[in-house]
Amino acid sequence: MRDLEIYIRDLESSAVSSWLASHLDDVELRDDALGDKAEKGVAYYRAHNVRINLYPGAGGKRYTSLILEGEDLPWVSDLDCARSAWRAMDTEIRCSPGDWKEGEPVEDEKWWRLDQRGEQLAVWN
Template sequence: MSERFPDIEVYLLKAEASEIYDWLCTQFSKVEEQKNTPKTVQWLVDGEEVLFTINSNKNFASLWFKVNMTPWNNDLDCGRILHAALGKEVRCSNAAWQETDEGPAWTKLIHGEEKDFDWDK
């Protein structure tokens, strides 16, 4: 069984907020918008805060569950479900890590495959 992370954050290539919202509605019983700014949409999902951020300077959107009250134990579990549902490239942490850790701590899910990679290189 995989370790349960305190929060979950995944990155999606060229994903629109509406796509992610539609997906969230299939995963949770209640999704309601709380705040909407040019770069950030914040939702309550089953009463818990979900922060979705679109960084307009990059190609990736970040989906962040600030508190992990989700059905997934970790980023990779969530990333797998998202990738299968949306067919978008997903990048996420593949293990609990600290800044002093060395080696690839990321997994890229693309075209149905999982590849470890180092985002810094």
């Protein structure tokens, strides 16, 4: 099982469903009333089940965490997924550079930030 995680700033209610529907089949995700609670959904990619989880308020109140889990996904890395999301939603997207491991200190951790200024490694705050 693989997973990808990105953080979407100021997520518009149906933007993530529209974006995912252009890459996945049979997307079932109720995000039209995305508030403070997590939303879960499912989709398919190459006949493989994909779990979709949205967590509002992650990484600060303005970001929503999107986690995709499945045997086969349309993107190879968090950064590939973030690039696709940024092109589709035109809002700031952040993701891990991929080298952080659970339990490691995060004080100086750098994140990819994709926005109108381009792609940059930056400290979250």
